[in-house]
Structure formats: C-alpha cells, structure tokens
Amino acid sequence: MTVQPMSHQAPTSDEVIERAEEIIPILQSNAAQSEALRYLAPDSMAALKEAGVFRIMQSRQYGGYEMDLRTFQRVAAALVPGDPAAAWVFMVLAAHTWMMNMFPEEAGDEIAGSDPDVLIAGTLAPQGKAEPVEGGGFRLSGRWQFASGCDHATWILVGATQTTSTREDPKHVHTLLPISEGTIDDTWHVLGLRGTGSKDVLLDNVYVPPHRVVPTGTLFGGRSDGALRHPTSLYLMPLITGLAFGLSGPVLGLARASLDAFVERNRLRETMYVPGSKARNVGIQLRVAESAAEIRSAELMLRDAADSFDALAVERRPADVDLRVRLKWQIAYCIQICRRSVERIYAAAGAHSVYERSPLQTYFRDINVATHHATVDFDGAMEVYGRTALGLDPGTPLV
Secondary structure, eight states: OOOOOOSSOOOOHHHHHHHHHHTHHHHHHHHHHHHHHTSOOHHHHHHHHHHTGGGTTSOGGGTOOOOOHHHHHHHHHHTTTTOHHHHHHHHHHHHHHHHHTTSOHHHHHHHHTTOTTOOEEEEEEEEEEEEEOTTSOEEEEEEEEEETTTTTOSEEEEEEEETTOOTTSOSEEEEEEEGGGSEEEOOOOOSSOGGGOOEEEEEEEEEEOGGGEEEHHHHHTTOOHHHHTSSSSGGGSOHHHHHHHHHHHHHHHHHHHHHHHHHHHHHSOBOSSSSSBGGGOHHHHHHHHHHHHHHHHHHHHHHHHHHHHHHHHHHTOOOOHHHHHHHHHHHHHHHHHHHHHHHHHHTTSOGGGGSTTOHHHHHHHHHHHHTTOGGGOHHHHHHHHHHHHTTOOOSSSOO
16 A cells, blocks of 8 residues: 655645635636636646645545545635636546545555545546456446546546446446546537536547446445545545535635626726716616625525535434435525526626626636536426425435
8 A cells, every 4th residue: 555644734624725715816817828728727737736725635545635525615616716717627626536535445546645636537427338347347438528627637537337237237337547548539619617628538448447446326325445444534425415515616606706796896887878886776786685695595505515514424424315315405506596696797797798808707607607517407406305305216316
C-alpha cells in the first residue's frame, strides 16, 4: 500500500473556503480564456490545485483531507464569483475522487497513492458496453458524454452495461481507467458552462482489471468494501443524493452572483425616458425581493440536507429509502428555485444584458445548463417523492 502523508495538518472547513475565495481573482482573470478554449484555462486549474480544494474529498490515506459533503458543497458555491466553469469542474472532479475511494484499496493505491490531487473525469450513466473477460475484468467500448474536465484528467470513471448479464450478475458496472486509453472527442459546443470542457470520451475494447470495477448497485448504495475501509463515514454517504448535493453548490453560487450583479447594476442605473433610477421601479423591487427569498429558502433547505448528511456520518448508518427520497427532492427543488430566481431577474435586466460582456447573461446561460443535469431532474425527483408519500415504491433504484 502506498501512503501519501500530508505535509501539514489538514485545514479546517473554513480555512479551505478561505483558500477558495483567495483564488477568485485568478479565476476571474482566466474566465474569458476558459470560455474561448471551451475547457478550463491551465492557470485556473493550477490555482485550484494550489488551493488544495481537490483534497477535500480525497482519503487521508492518500494525503487528502477527507472532510464532508457540507464543505464540498460550500467550496463549489464559493468559487462561482471567480468563474462558474471552474466551480463546476471542481465539483465534478472532486466528486469522482470521492467515488474512487469507494473502490477496492488496490485501485486507490494505483490511482492516488503518489498523487493526492489526481484528477478523475467521468460519466456516471452506463452509456457504453462492458464485455466480461475470462479470468476477470471487462473490455469497455462506447461513447461517454459530458466528461467535464477531461482535458486535465489523467483517469476517467465510467458506467457501462454488461453485454452478457444474467440474473446473478450485476447489469451495470462502474470502472476506472487511464484516460489516455481512450480518445477525447471535442463535442462541447453549447449554451453555457462552456469553460468546463465536458466533451465525449470514446473507448474501443479497452481492458479494465477486476480491482478497478465495482457493481453499480453496490457503489450507489454506499456500502462497497472500499467504502467501509475508511475511518470516517464520508464514503458511506448515499451516492446519488450526495452527488446532487454537490451539484447544488455551483447552482446556488450562480443564483447568489446573479442577484448581486442585478442589484449592483440597478442601484444607480437611470431609466431611459422617465427621470429617476431603476431602483425606484416597483417591478424591479418585487423581482429582487422574490428572488432573494427563493435563494434564502434554498440556502436553508440545503443546510438542512447537510445536517442530515452529518447525522448519518456521526451514526455511521445507511440512509433509508425515505430519507434518500426526501433529500433528493429537497435538493432538486432548491436547484429549481435557484434557476427561477435567475430567470426572473434576467427578464428585467435590460437590453445591455444580452452582450457577452454582461455577467448576467453568463449566469443565465450557465444556470440553465447546470440545472439540466440528470441527477437533479426536477420532474423525476418530484414524482418519486410523491409516490413514496402516497405509500408506493419509488419506481426507480436511482435514489
């Protein structure tokens, strides 16, 4: 086993957030370059690494901080004023580090044993095929979309469907492999979050050994042998709800940043034809008030979700179905009202907000891409909650 000792005592949650806030000017100065490149600018990625934020979800065994989902989400939100794309890439890559530590120890040693800041891109949906190999392992083939941060990653985590699955075998598996064994296809020509480089990755008959494979159901259940080997409960958290909670960080940050920019713009902005400032416009006032209330509501509900995760960690117990369903719906609802808050104020932002130089149009585009992520599908989460509230089963294993 390779152990990467920490060079100093692990920082506190507040200290990590301070580090994230300190690099905001660097991220801001590179945001336009990331947008033009359609992947995160190298200097921005270097700043994220230097701040140590990728170690939040890394095991202490490999020199990480092994903190908690609350800190993970707060850092993702804190990075948004610098560059929403950087916040998103951090969130995705750190989430995959979290998942990597649920794999067998041999996989962790291989991937993170000499690099606690290792970057793992990936796609959770089983978009490709996994053909079992005699003696163990699989050969993977297919196309995996939305691999955020893949230009900077050295490893990739993907889901796949077994080609010869029986009732005794898991239908889906998740695997880890060097990204150099695949091909990146630049398909990322999109509405928002352009700087995330969420391109496609193609694999053609690539072999993955058994120690880098975990059945999807076992992984999503938070009870893999790899998850149980750690001293803290970070890797025992329910995966789908944990990922949704992490995603709420950039979305909440976008809603806050959008409201701040709108208020700042309209405090002194003069109306064009009638003397007076926009701040005196009742319609503007009402939009600010309602969006502020939605953002505050989202903050409180997300804090409640974080409290639930903390309670699970202290008690080191699995989340039952009812709790997972409630948390996923609660998080999806928060993300929905954050999107609504941005759309409401953008509708009154004026003609100048359509220019690319306007941060309001950037936030509008980015939040409408972020909220399309399948993990926080609003209609699906609402249906599942309604089903269980009425005494039915969830109707899906993805809770």
